[in-house]
Amino acid sequence: MREPAFWHRPASFYSRLLLPLGALYGAVAGRRMQRPGLDAGIPVLCVGNYHTGGAGKTPTVLALTRLLRDLGETPVVLSRGYGGRLRGPVMVDLARHAAADVGDEPLMLARTVPVAVARDRPGGVALARSQGASVILMDDGFQNPAVAKDASLIVIDANRGLGNGCLFPAGPLRAPLDLQLARTDALIVIGDGTAARSVAAGIAARGKPVLSAHLKPTDASVSALAARRVLAFAGIGDPDRFFRTLRAADIDVVRERAFADHHPYSPGEIEALIAEAARDRLTLVTTEKDLARLGSRANDIVPFAVTLEFDDAAALRKFVSDRLFKAREKSFQRRPGERRDP
Numbered sequence: 001m002r003e004p005a006f007w008h009r010p011a012s013f014y015s016r017l018l019l020p021l022g023a024l025y026g027a028v029a030g031r032r033m034q035r036p037g038l039d040a041g042i043p044v045l046c047v048g049n050y051h052t053g054g055a056g057k058t059p060t061v062l063a064l065t066r067l068l069r070d071l072g073e074t075p076v077v078l079s080r081g082y083g084g085r086l087r088g089p090v091m092v093d094l095a096r097h098a099a100a101d102v103g104d105e106p107l108m109l110a111r112t113v114p115v116a117v118a119r120d121r122p123g124g125v126a127l128a129r130s131q132g133a134s135v136i137l138m139d140d141g142f143q144n145p146a147v148a149k150d151a152s153l154i155v156i157d158a159n160r161g162l163g164n165g166c167l168f169p170a171g172p173l174r175a176p177l178d179l180q181l182a183r184t185d186a187l188i189v190i191g192d193g194t195a196a197r198s199v200a201a202g203i204a205a206r207g208k209p210v211l212s213a214h215l216k217p218t219d220a221s222v223s224a225l226a227a228r229r230v231l232a233f234a235g236i237g238d239p240d241r242f243f244r245t246l247r248a249a250d251i252d253v254v255r256e257r258a259f260a261d262h263h264p265y266s267p268g269e270i271e272a273l274i275a276e277a278a279r280d281r282l283t284l285v286t287t288e289k290d291l292a293r294l295g296s297r298a299n300d301i302v303p304f305a306v307t308l309e310f311d312d313a314a315a316l317r318k319f320v321s322d323r324l325f326k327a328r329e330k331s332f333q334r335r336p337g338e339r340r341d342p
Helices: 013-033 057-070 104-109 121-130 177-182 197-205 219-225 239-248 267-279 295-300 313-331
Strands: 044-048 075-079 115-117 135-139 151-157 186-190 210-217 229-234 252-258 283-287 302-304 306-310
Touching: 013 177, 044 057, 044 313, 057 075, 057 104, 057 135, 057 151, 057 186, 057 210, 057 306, 057 313, 075 104, 075 121, 104 115, 104 135, 115 121, 121 135, 151 313, 177 197, 186 197, 197 210, 210 219, 210 239, 210 313, 219 302, 229 239, 229 267, 239 252, 239 302, 267 283, 267 295, 306 313
Parallel strands: 044 135, 044 151, 075 115, 075 135, 151 186, 186 210, 229 252, 229 283, 283 302
Antiparallel strands: 210 306
16 A cells, blocks of 8 residues: 555645544544454554554564573464465465465564564464464554453554544544553654654653664675666665665665556566666566565565664663563463453
């Protein structure tokens, strides 16, 4: 889905027109969020965001995977598998699954960490536990009450913020903001912009941690594009962030092509991009998430890999360690499979 431009314009005619629908959507989403969820029996950390579209959840999941392994944990990611045809529960298998089967993000994540895809999240929990998970990392699902969370870490982009702050479809919010803020255990602000300041202040006022982080290109990706002129394309929630990241790494971006999030590239589209790059002697570059959707057509395209680095890694480590300890302490007082209030 390509986000409407009016989602990022205050007091737009279209957003005002859609406010009644947004109020209805918000009421339903708000009631749904307050339902009790299944106790997974092991700690569940959820990485989510307040709005539709991209904010940096996938790099955050990968960063938490590294941290959890450093703490001696065995994480398994639980994903709905957006964009894939399989309902699951199924473990992503790089040898037999494509993005059309399980979704681009699970396919990308599975190169680093075991990923369970399940539309029915309790079924995904059972599958993850069968794989020896000591911790479940939920990729999205903050607004879904099916599984109780021991910590919800919400990601927000410092440049985009919450757009016009309206509820879908009048704006990008997935549920009433106050309700979402109340259920946030930590906020992760990615980038140096100012658009997330009011949200960060609201979280800090509740006594919850606000963690700053930045996307850093890998040395290998920067070296691969050094002294090259590139044609960059991306079909993610915020293609402009990808283009900004390239330029911040001193990559010479000559041309940009933006597509909708999770865009299913046709062979003709890829062939046209390859031909354009060859004609103008440009190197074709895209995100790792986009590359996961390209299959065999990815051979002529350079992936640009990034990692998420936290300004205060010790604070993140302490937060996660404390949450794991509290989750296990509470688990002695209840039985797995019970429902828990959010």
